[in-house]
Amino acid sequence: MAIRISPRPGYALAAIVGLGFSAISRKPIGSARALAATAVRAAIDDAGLRLGDMDGLLLNPSSLAAEDALPLKLQEDIGLRDLHLLAIIDAKGSAVVQMVQQATMAIGAGLAQCVACVFADTPVVPQRGAGDTFAITSPITGIAGWERQYGLFGATGAYALAARRHMALHGWSGDDLGAYVLACRRWAALHPAAALRAPLTMEQYRAAPWVVEPFRLLDCAYPMNGAAAVVVTDAARAADAQPKPVYVHGMGQGHPGGHPCRPVAGDGADPGSGGALAAEGAYRMAGIGPADVTLCELYDSFSFTALLALEEYGFCGPGEAARFVADGHTAPGGRLPLNTGGGHLAGGYLQGMTPLAEAVVQGRGAGGARQVPQPDAILVNGSGGWLEHHAALVLSPHRGLN
Amino acid sequence: MQDEIVSDIEAFEATFQRLIEARDLRVACWAGSRTVLGYGTRAPSAEGERQVAWVAASGAATLHSFCIYHRAYHADFPPPYNVALVALAEGPHLVSTVIAAPVELRVGMALTAAFEPSGRLVFHPRNAGAVQ
Numbered sequence: 001m002a003i004r005i006s007p008r009p010g011y012a013l014a015a016i017v018g019l020g021f022s023a024i025s026r027k028p029i030g031s032a033r034a035l036a037a038t039a040v041r042a043a044i045d046d047a048g049l050r051l052g053d054m055d056g057l058l059l060n061p062s063s064l065a066a067e068d069a070l071p072l073k074l075q076e077d078i079g080l081r082d083l084h085l086l087a088i089i090d091a092k093g094s095a096v097v098q099m100v101q102q103a104t105m106a107i108g109a110g111l112a113q114c115v116a117c118v119f120a121d122t123p124v125v126p127q128r129g130a131g132d133t134f135a136i137t138s139p140i141t142g143i144a145g146w147e148r149q150y151g152l153f154g155a156t157g158a159y160a161l162a163a164r165r166h167m168a169l170h171g172w173s174g175d176d177l178g179a180y181v182l183a184c185r186r187w188a189a190l191h192p193a194a195a196l197r198a199p200l201t202m203e204q205y206r207a208a209p210w211v212v213e214p215f216r217l218l219d220c221a222y223p224m225n226g227a228a229a230v231v232v233t234d235a236a237r238a239a240d241a242q243p244k245p246v247y248v249h250g251m252g253q254g255h256p257g258g259h260p261c262r263p264v265a266g267d268g269a270d271p272g273s274g275g276a277l278a279a280e281g282a283y284r285m286a287g288i289g290p291a292d293v294t295l296c297e298l299y300d301s302f303s304f305t306a307l308l309a310l311e312e313y314g315f316c317g318p319g320e321a322a323r324f325v326a327d328g329h330t331a332p333g334g335r336l337p338l339n340t341g342g343g344h345l346a347g348g349y350l351q352g353m354t355p356l357a358e359a360v361v362q363g364r365g366a367g368g369a370r371q372v373p374q375p376d377a378i379l380v381n382g383s384g385g386w387l388e389h390h391a392a393l394v395l396s397p398h399r400g401l402n
Numbered sequence: 403m404q405d406e407i408v409s410d411i412e413a414f415e416a417t418f419q420r421l422i423e424a425r426d427l428r429v430a431c432w433a434g435s436r437t438v439l440g441y442g443t444r445a446p447s448a449e450g451e452r453q454v455a456w457v458a459a460s461g462a463a464t465l466h467s468f469c470i471y472h473r474a475y476h477a478d479f480p481p482p483y484n485v486a487l488v489a490l491a492e493g494p495h496l497v498s499t500v501i502a503a504p505v506e507l508r509v510g511m512a513l514t515a516a517f518e519p520s521g522r523l524v525f526h527p528r529n530a531g532a533v534q
Contacts (some may be wrong), residue, residue: 140487141496142442143415149522150486150499151471151479160469161487168467168509210472213504258442259487 018047018231056115093384096352170319188342250394252281275312290314
């Protein structure tokens, strides 16, 4: 018999009731393991729960972190006992969203009742640029070691290839990426904890150095050392929670296989990213469509990543995201607020926890100067690899969405 | 056909590498159906085919996408340099580089494959006098 995760579309089974952070810094502040323990305890406190209330723990180390950077033994560091759910989730940049999905499914299946989900990473180390931490070769061709001879280092190159093709097909310029970067800075200026809050002009954007063209330094996520955690519990238990619960209404994933502009088969069209697949599942489960979404918190490893997501999650037609953003629709005061904490580019890069945490803050109505007026249907996504792994959530402060 | 090498899917990567070391660019297809395969293929077809025919590539290609590195990630690769995603005329895509100035690069431009003296596969803009 199939497990029914949602009793009916638009009516949530689970909710996020706790949000916690460690210190977050560009300086060394301890191990990912220690930071994760701090964040989990903070999330449990935030939820008004005790350690003994928790029966699930999901961990997401960076896929580039050293093995055992975030081990299952974290359970003991935190002091959690008798868990019914414990796992490390590895799905690149979609893993944070997948943790919430796994927690929700476990709760729906009766496997667990209160699950903490934590991400931690320490990519910024002394005497080394943070970009070096992410400078692995990207095996796009499918032949082991092939890309090494061409110097395709880092996710930046793989994403730049996808961006260049999309930009060429749709006539985008560098300023189209810049418009998104500027919008993020405008949101970050309203967020006291954002990493990069200084106003930015297009001239300043154009003056930023290239990293891998078409990406300038300001098109890239701003890595931070730190950890963040959420607590997911069943919706009935969450009903009286303080702070206000943020309910999980829709979940979807998309993994088309291959690089978004390298057909998996010998020929054929570009496969695209996993965004459209993930969107389809999340919207179907929530019983809504993109026109119902009032707030987006999208994974922006690069400026292009969020622009492409606007199209693949149904807010714009193919190639139309640049105009949509340039017209101000995603900036403060716009009709579709996007990455209201500044996103990964200006808020700080916690690999998917940045958009998820901001969604919780907004759903609670705790966004202060950056609070959007109607966070009724919030789309959160995570994407990673070379955009071929997507996971999405539809969240809401309301238990009934329709 | 004399210009084909048939091998099992399990030997896909080793066969490709051996051909490249011999400066012989080929594309793979299922020996039976002749369906062209991507270079990432590693499993039998849905129909159970596992014999692979390696067919000589024409060397003709188009520039599917490219990027230009301005940041140094490794001493062997002083910037600027380009990394290209190339679509062979036969269908498969692979990462390579185009021997051309950055301002000459355009998505969709015609390319021709060549091997450098080191044995590295590169591409030249077509009509630039490149030989395979």
